[in-house]
Amino acid sequence: MASVQGALLDLKRLDRLAGGDTPLHRLDPRAKVLATLVFIVCVVSFGRYEISALIPFFIFPVCLVSSGRLPARYLAAKVALVAPFAIAVGICNPLFDRTVLLHLGPLDVTGGWVSFASIVVRTALTVAAALVLTALTGFASICRALVSLGMPRTFAMQLLFLYRYLFVLAEEGGRAARARELRSFGRTGRGLASYASLLGHLLLRTWQRAERMHMAMLARGYAGTFPAAQHGSFGAREFLFVLFWSALCIILRLYNGAEILGTLVTGYLP
Amino acid sequence: MHMADALLSPAVGATMWAVSAGGVALTSARLCRERDDRLAPLMGVLGGFLFAAQMINFSIPGTGSSGHLTGGLLLAILLGPSAAFLTVASVLVVQAFFFADGGLLALGCNIFNLGVIPALLVYPLCYLRLIGPAPGPRREAAVTMSCALVAMQLGALCVVLETAASGISVLPLDKFLFLMQPIHLAIGLVEGAVTLAVVSFLRKARPELLGRGERARAASGRLALAGVLICALLVAGGLSRFASEKPDGLEWSVAKASGAPSLAERRFGLPAWLGALQKRTAWFPEYQAPAPAAVTQTGTASGKGSGVPGVVGTVVTVVLVVGAAALLRRGNRESATPEA
Amino acid sequence: MSHHILEIDHLRHVYPDGTEALREVSFSVRHGESVAVIGANGAGKSTLLAHLNGHLLPDAGEVRIGHVPVDRTNLNEARRTVGMVFQDPDDQLFMPTVYEDVAFGPMNLGLSGTELKNCVAEALRRVDAEHLAGKAPYHLSAGEKRRVAIATVLSMSPDILVMDEPTNGLDPYARRQLIGLLKEFHHSKIITSHDLDMVLEVCERTVVLSKGVVRADGPTLEIFRDEALLRECRLEKPLSMQGCPVCGPKGR
Numbered sequence: 001m002a003s004v005q006g007a008l009l010d011l012k013r014l015d016r017l018a019g020g021d022t023p024l025h026r027l028d029p030r031a032k033v034l035a036t037l038v039f040i041v042c043v044v045s046f047g048r049y050e051i052s053a054l055i056p057f058f059i060f061p062v063c064l065v066s067s068g069r070l071p072a073r074y075l076a077a078k079v080a081l082v083a084p085f086a087i088a089v090g091i092c093n094p095l096f097d098r099t100v101l102l103h104l105g106p107l108d109v110t111g112g113w114v115s116f117a118s119i120v121v122r123t124a125l126t127v128a129a130a131l132v133l134t135a136l137t138g139f140a141s142i143c144r145a146l147v148s149l150g151m152p153r154t155f156a157m158q159l160l161f162l163y164r165y166l167f168v169l170a171e172e173g174g175r176a177a178r179a180r181e182l183r184s185f186g187r188t189g190r191g192l193a194s195y196a197s198l199l200g201h202l203l204l205r206t207w208q209r210a211e212r213m214h215m216a217m218l219a220r221g222y223a224g225t226f227p228a229a230q231h232g233s234f235g236a237r238e239f240l241f242v243l244f245w246s247a248l249c250i251i252l253r254l255y256n257g258a259e260i261l262g263t264l265v266t267g268y269l270p
Numbered sequence: 271m272h273m274a275d276a277l278l279s280p281a282v283g284a285t286m287w288a289v290s291a292g293g294v295a296l297t298s299a300r301l302c303r304e305r306d307d308r309l310a311p312l313m314g315v316l317g318g319f320l321f322a323a324q325m326i327n328f329s330i331p332g333t334g335s336s337g338h339l340t341g342g343l344l345l346a347i348l349l350g351p352s353a354a355f356l357t358v359a360s361v362l363v364v365q366a367f368f369f370a371d372g373g374l375l376a377l378g379c380n381i382f383n384l385g386v387i388p389a390l391l392v393y394p395l396c397y398l399r400l401i402g403p404a405p406g407p408r409r410e411a412a413v414t415m416s417c418a419l420v421a422m423q424l425g426a427l428c429v430v431l432e433t434a435a436s437g438i439s440v441l442p443l444d445k446f447l448f449l450m451q452p453i454h455l456a457i458g459l460v461e462g463a464v465t466l467a468v469v470s471f472l473r474k475a476r477p478e479l480l481g482r483g484e485r486a487r488a489a490s491g492r493l494a495l496a497g498v499l500i501c502a503l504l505v506a507g508g509l510s511r512f513a514s515e516k517p518d519g520l521e522w523s524v525a526k527a528s529g530a531p532s533l534a535e536r537r538f539g540l541p542a543w544l545g546a547l548q549k550r551t552a553w554f555p556e557y558q559a560p561a562p563a564a565v566t567q568t569g570t571a572s573g574k575g576s577g578v579p580g581v582v583g584t585v586v587t588v589v590l591v592v593g594a595a596a597l598l599r600r601g602n603r604e605s606a607t608p609e610a
Numbered sequence: 611m612s613h614h615i616l617e618i619d620h621l622r623h624v625y626p627d628g629t630e631a632l633r634e635v636s637f638s639v640r641h642g643e644s645v646a647v648i649g650a651n652g653a654g655k656s657t658l659l660a661h662l663n664g665h666l667l668p669d670a671g672e673v674r675i676g677h678v679p680v681d682r683t684n685l686n687e688a689r690r691t692v693g694m695v696f697q698d699p700d701d702q703l704f705m706p707t708v709y710e711d712v713a714f715g716p717m718n719l720g721l722s723g724t725e726l727k728n729c730v731a732e733a734l735r736r737v738d739a740e741h742l743a744g745k746a747p748y749h750l751s752a753g754e755k756r757r758v759a760i761a762t763v764l765s766m767s768p769d770i771l772v773m774d775e776p777t778n779g780l781d782p783y784a785r786r787q788l789i790g791l792l793k794e795f796h797h798s799k800i801i802t803s804h805d806l807d808m809v810l811e812v813c814e815r816t817v818v819l820s821k822g823v824v825r826a827d828g829p830t831l832e833i834f835r836d837e838a839l840l841r842e843c844r845l846e847k848p849l850s851m852q853g854c855p856v857c858g859p860k861g862r
């Protein structure tokens with residue numbers, strides 16, 4: 001995460017997207033969570049050297065982005081930015097795996113390059129699916145969906161609280177960090193000692209805030225438990241949505257769509 | 271050191287998910303029983319604090335690179351293990367959804383590496399044992415530093431093991447270890463120093479706030495036991511993998527445990543169908559041989575330009591996907607009721 | 611029987627670190643009355659308010675609501691009667707959406723279904739914030755946050771509205787809007803503030819707090835005319851009562 005402010009703006013933007021009003025946004029969040037999980041499991045279940053069979057899977061994020069009217073370019077940029085760890089580890093593959101797997105005309109492609117490309121494609125697919133899910137559903141709804149899928153209520157409440165105060169605290173932390181930067185002129189001021197005392201003060205303020213919040217909650221009748229929220233309905237539309245995408249993912253998992261297409265095309269060519 | 275979806279096999283991802291979900295269920299139930307109504311807002315904002323703290327960097331002396339706090343141990347000291355674990359887990363969930371840090375399948379791994387290890391293992395097993403009832407400043411410093419180090423090393427080790435067990439990356443185990451452990455030595459030292467500094471700051475400013483973690487000491491025995499059990503199971507699973515010649519240790523140990531031939535060898539009805547499905551899908555990426563599709567391609571390599579159908583197919587698919595997107599977009603613009 | 615709804619009687623509070631925040635505070639509030647509590651920073655205003663719904667309990671003296679002293683046994687009753695709007699709305703708005711936040715109190719009181727819906731809608735309508743129902747608190751402006759925070763309290767239909775520095779950090783327009791809102795409420799109100807112009811418009815009576823004791827208690831206009839008193843308590847005449855340096859003296 002580069003700068004606090006930038007990360008925060010990003011977060012808010014993604015959160016706003018969930019306020020959209022398309023049939024996809026209105027779909028019960030459980031359906032979207034389930035479909036995304038099936039999708040991700042299918043994608044990562046491919047062998048290390050698979051690329052072509054992964055490509056048809058792009059249909060899932062692409063369809064959701066278009067019919068959910070999400071800003072494709074923005075999401076693509078986000079996908080490109082993340083997952084440096086996977087890429088960093090993946091780039092080692094070409095160094096260690098030099099068996100030649102493919103001949104593309106004069107070009108010999110080693111297993112390492114193939115598996116590296118596969119890692120890149122996987123990253124793009126899984127990251128895109130997660131971001132699209134968030135942008136179509138919103139964090140609070142995802143939490144609720146997870147509760148009705150079996151997540152403990154205590155943890156759901158923790159997630160919602162965290163999400164609410166993320167913005168407040170990140171802003172506070174950002175201000176503190178900026179103040180330190182302004183007075184340290186890029187020198188020793190950014191070392192460990194000032195970092196620790198900055199965190200200490202931030203922690204203290206955080207704690208005081210928790211006490212005030214507790215007071216506010218008590219003032220409104222809080223007695224240790226949260227009232228249960230009402231659920232949406234998991235109707236025929238939701239069922240069809242999950243069925244359609246799960247079936248498609250599983251079919252694409254079993255049959256390499258790209259290769260079948262390719263054979264068809266090349267079969268007709270001389 | 272967030273683990274990523276792209277490096278995981280479903281078997282490893284699902285195992286770690288199960289372990290972490292178990293941890294969440296266990297600690298949630300425990301907090302529910304404790305009924306401390308101050309804890310809910312406190313955990314929430316401390317999660318936000320951790321999030322903010324992770325976005326503020328400091329420079330590591332002498333290297334020019336920078337680091338940040340992961341905070342598992344710090345929160346365990348402040349809140350006790352259960353609350354700390356849930357707080358760290360919640361931060362990781364938000365990061366997975368909004369920054370795609372790691373990803374959804376890798377969430378299980380990340381919660382284990384950064385949450386279970388410091389809060390449910392290192393804190394009750396090392397920190398509480400070593401720190402004693404009334405530690406002097408030296409002892410506290412030594413214990414905090416070493417525990418932070420241990421937690422970080424274990425976390426890095428788990429990342430390596432999870433990656434190796436998944437088999438998507440071909441980085442040899444020893445080289446990967448050699449890469450990860452020293453880096454995390456430095457990070458662990460810094461983590462320890464920051465944890466120590468923040469705790470002593472708080473002790474000076476508001477000593478009464480530190481009582482919560484101390485009260486939790488008494489109750490953390492059983493948690494630690496559960497943690498040890500989980501780890502023993504995992505290690506056993508991992509070891510059997512490397513001990514066996516078969517690429518997939520999990521399947522191997524399942525077959526042994528059930529005393530039956532592997533599912534795929536039964537011939538009738540649903541099991542047969544499942545077996546066929548399993549063969550076809552190859553859930554566990556093979557270690558030695560390339561995937562079947564690639565093999566057949568190299569097998570016929572002497573004939574027509576091999577791999578051509580794959581490449582052509584990929585291009586055609588991309589064109590189709592982009593076309594579908596454009597159509598959907600247009601449909602969207604014309605009528606306000608698109609259907610996916 | 612008197613018609614005092616709230617009585618504060620020889621209240622004293624010492625924080626655990628030894629700070630004597632309230633030494634001896636006594637005053638009472640009648641039905642429908644708007645009372646301002648003013649005083650310098652650290653005079654003990656927030657501490658006083660925290661006693662009104664039993665968040666802090668007194669070291670000596672007592673707070674009576676409708677003649678019943680607030681103690682550990684009737685905290686819930688007190689919290690329902692006294693609606694508290696906090697200084698920082700971020701502390702008060704903790705649920706994912708405005709609607710859920712306003713519904714939090716009524717749900718804890720046992721409301722559900724259409725009853726709950728109506729209650730929330732009515733509270734939001736009264737602060738002119740129906741359009742914000744689906745929004746998340748962190749997407750609101752400061753003025754909107756403040757209005758929603760008031761709605762969360764109104765939804766519990768309290769008898770007394772207590773507000774800590776409500777105009778803090780608002781721009782002139784949002785402040786004006788809030789003042790209009792406060793004038794419309796016919797609740798008993800207790801408001802602390804440094805914004806004496808707002809006090810002048812909203813509250814007919816003012817209590818001046820200084821170092822934990824009541825320095826003065828009377829009609830707002832009378833108190834604001836006493837410049838010596840204000841200066842002594844580190845306060846300043848509201849601008850609307852000062853002569854204009856450009857267009858000549860006016861005074862009121």
Ligand SMILES: Nc1ncnc2c1ncn2[C@@H]1O[C@H](COP(=O)(O)OP(=O)(O)O)[C@@H](O)[C@H]1O
Binds near residue numbers: 629658
């Ligand atoms: N939690 C606390 N612990 C110790 N002292 C406190 C605490 N809260 C407030 N005080 C002290 O009590 C006094 C009154 O504070 P407060 O009621 O917040 O004043 P006001 O709201 O009028 O500015 C101040 O001197 C303040 O430092």
Ligand SMILES: [Mg+2]
Binds near residue numbers: 655656697774
């Ligand atoms: Mg105050």
